Amino acid sequence: MPDKQAGTGKPEELRTSLPGDKIFRRRRHRMPSLKKALGVAGLFSIGYGNLGSSIYYALGVTALYALGTTPLVFILAGILFIATAYTYAEGTAAIPEAGGSSSFARRGFNEFVSFFAAWALLLDYIVTIAISIYTAVGYLAYFKLFAFLHIHIFHVGFSAGLLLLLMILNIRGVQESSKVNVLFAVFDLITQGALVVVGCIIFLNIKTLITQIHWGVVPQWKPFIFSLSIATVAFTGIESISNMAEEAKTPEKSIPKAIGLCVAVVMIMYIGISSIALSVMPVHYQVEGYVYQDKTYPSAYIYLKAPSEIAGRNAVPAAGFNVWLEEGKSVVTDENGHFLINKIGYGKHTIKVGDKANPVEVISFDNTKKNVPEVKGEWYTEVGTTWINDPVAGIAHYIPKGGNIVAFWIALLAFVILVIGTNAGIMGISRLSFSMGTYNQIPPILGKVHKVYRTPYVAITIFTIIAILIILPADITKLADAYSFGALLSYTIAHISVIALRIREPELKRPFKLKGCIRIPFDWKIGKYNLKDKEIPLSALIGGIGTFTVWVIVATTHHYGPLIGVPFITFGIIMYVLYRKMRGLSLTETVHTKVKRPVHHIQ
Amino acid sequence: MPVKSILIAVNDTPVTEELVRVSCKIAKLEKANVYIVYVFEVPRALPLDAEISEEFEKGDLVLEKAAAVAEEFGLEPETDIIQARAAGTGIVDEARDLGADLIAVGMNAKPKLGDYIFGSTVNYVLDRAPCQVIVVRNAIKN
Structure with a gap:
């Protein structure tokens, strides 16, 4: 235990006291031992x-x-x-x-x-x-x-x-x-x-x-x-x-x-x-929009407009209308006229609105391009949308x-x-x-x-x-x-x-x-x-x-x-x-505050 | 098995004095070196090397008293403050570092209903110590 001896600073001849001897013991003045436990x-x-x-x-x-x-x-x-x-x-x-x-x-x-x-x-x-x-x-x-x-x-x-x-x-x-x-x-x-x-x-x-x-x-x-x-x-x-x-x-x-x-x-x-x-x-494309019906001419439709854009116009939301992709996927508008078609693949697509036998609006778009101005759409994966807050639970x-x-x-x-x-x-x-x-x-x-x-x-x-x-x-x-x-x-x-x-x-x-x-x-x-x-x-x-x-x-x-x-x-x-x-300290010099411990002398 | 060095783990509880006395009697008989350690359990909210002056003062005081008892037996103990996350690991590691032949730990008498239960520190030392262990419990006062 050489460090312990060095730490005490105790002369070897004082290690064993004899009857009548005075005991001189200098308490170590050093930092406590740190016990490290992590492997x-x-x-x-x-x-x-x-x-x-x-x-x-x-x-x-x-x-x-x-x-x-x-x-x-x-x-x-x-x-x-x-x-x-x-x-x-x-x-x-x-x-x-x-x-x-x-x-x-x-x-x-x-x-x-x-x-x-x-x-x-x-x-x-x-x-x-x-x-x-x-x-x-x-x-x-x-x-x-x-x-x-x-x-x-x-x-x-x-x-x-x-x-x-x-x-x-x-x-x-x-x-x-x-x-x-x-x-x-x-x-x-x-x-x-x-x-x-x-x-x-x-x-x-x-x-x-x-x-x-x-x-x-x-x-x-x-x-x-x-x-x-x-x-x-x-x-x-x-x-x-x-x-x-x-x-x-x-x-x-x-x-x-x-x-x-x-x-x-x-x-x-x-x-x-x-x-x-x-x-x-996997990644899919989704398209959303609104369908409105003209109050005066019920057979006229306004398609893909947001509610704010329709304000002041003589139109009401067209609820319960069919909206479908030409290749088959179909949805129905909600009470606000809103629809969302998801899981659309990469390529050219056509959306139709109204009666399936006689659609009144037809919009074509190509999502292989960087921007698809015809529709409001985006690429997504459920990992980053539905399950964004708990994605691993999503997999399970x-x-x-x-x-x-x-x-x-x-x-x-x-x-x-x-x-x-x-x-x-x-x-x-x-x-x-x-x-x-x-x-x-x-x-x-x-x-x-x-x-x-x-x-x-x-x-x-x-x-x-x-x-x-x-x-x-x-x-x-x-x-x-x-x-x-x-x-x-x-x-x-x-x-x-x-x-x-x-x-x-x-x-x-x-x-x-x-x-x-x-x-x-x-x-x-x-x-x-x-x-x-x-x-x-x-x-x-x-x-x-x-x-x-x-x-x-x-x-x-x-x-x-x-x-x-x-x-x-x-x-x-x-x-x-x-x-x-x-504190009058330099901005760049290290100044470490150490707790002062007394040196004990016992006689 | 000869006992050449004894590690006494002290704290600021009433059993400390009795623990040191019992340990020093053994040390005297066996002509063993005595090491007295005070373990400061550093909370995980602080770095392991955190310097808390109040703890140093408390540790120094406990060690002074313990050393004074040992000196009554004509022994010259070495004393140290150890910082560890848990007292048990600190004591066992120090015993291993020192090559101690015996660890002496104390426990306070807590008369309770049912069986006596060791604290986590005593349990750890009994479980992991590489050497002999004695546990000293103070007397129950009537």
Whole structure:
């Protein structure tokens, strides 16, 4: 036990006292020992508990835009995800501290960049808890008892109520059972794995998957690119393993192994489940419109006009009228004259209205074109419409025998997993706020710990309330949008920090080192650092450029993400600068507050 | 089996003094080294390395008292504060790190109806300890 001896600073001759001897014992003056308990399995279950829960919301929202290319979009986003995961593996194995990208940034750059990364991560956590609880309630609505949650206002209200409850539980110091979490992560893994196997046997249809993609038309390029950015929500929790680094036994080995395992399993699940979903609920076209009857001339019809366009005209809704596709599919208008024909294939079609023997209106359209001006129509898959809030339950719903039971189980499991994920997010906020407080990145009030419950209650309260405010005006697509904004920023910082660390500290011990590096062959000075002969990991470089490009897409084409993200980041920076100035601290230097412990002398 | 080192896990409950006394008697007989540890269970809402001054102060106080008892026996204990998510894992891991031959843990007398039930910490230590374990319970006062 050499460290213990060194810790006491006790001379060897005083180890055995003799009668009459005075005892001189200097109490050790060092930080407490930390007992680390997580191995590869524990880290994997934490990572998969977070990442595996993302599919319950990411599938629907991605399919809404990506349509038939959803599996492909997951593969493309997955490439960025893999690069990011391995960047975290190198950084975390070298610097096994909680904080992930924030810790890398501190060493790779300075305290300000570290704060920026931590604040972006905080935004991630806030949106993660918002999106997780919102989707959890979506799965709860699958049960008849909770069917009222299909009404948006109840959905939002119930989500906010649950978040408040979790907030109070976390302030009081919820005794999270890691055994229960691991158990549900295992249930989740088995259920998703079984769904992939059974789904491949019953549903998977490669021909359907291929024929529903028509590049540039279904989907069009703009929503395709949009879907790429929104698909990053699929990898919510990628940093969770990294953030548990300080609790890992032999993190230099266990972290890369756990990350690699998570990457492999998550990619299989995403590609498998999305392919099955698109086989079961393939992409179709739908057309909707209204039929009106002229009051004065009842035989005259006005077709495809919206109610607002008909205002002031001498017409009434034509209820109970036949509307049909020439190839057979027929519907009847409702009391408002509205009709909707779905499951229309790719090609030219004709819609007829009125008496089948003698139709009065005939409209032809061609949905193989980018724009179909003749009708109000759109391409859709039920994964992104009917089942957008609970897409995995949607797949189970289509299982021919016992589908209802499977869907029941999946809805229940998804609800529990997502609530656990929400709770993990709140705990992430707690830990991160506390750490930021100790590094003087935020005012002490935010990191203040409750005297009785030993939890940072101010941070938990403020950031959970922000999450509730984000949910109130939102739906699943807006929440995914907001998540992408913060997450991509965090990932970009992680990539550039790991690259910066290669330049600043090339000799740093890296138990896991990214392979495939480019060596800078010429003199290239940035500040006091010469990049010549420095090794830059290619995956981090590509990952960094990729995540930053997608972030630019999010920042410039999405609405809700920047609406939430820009004020949050701006407020954070202003608060950081003001706080540091008030304390007389440099913006870029690390100032860690350590609790002072007395040195005890007993004689 | 000879006992060369004893790990005493203390806390701020009444049994601590009795636990240290009993353990020190064994240590004296066996000429064993004594390690006294106080485990601070860090809530999951905080990082494992969270520095909570109140906990340090409490731990220091408990360790001071425990060390004073051990010194009455002429022993020179080493003391330490450990931070762990659960006391049981902290104690067992420390025993493993130290190569302790005996772990001494305490439990408080709680006269109840029915059988006595060990707490989760004692249960964990009894279940997972790599060495011998003694559990000391304080006397029930009439």
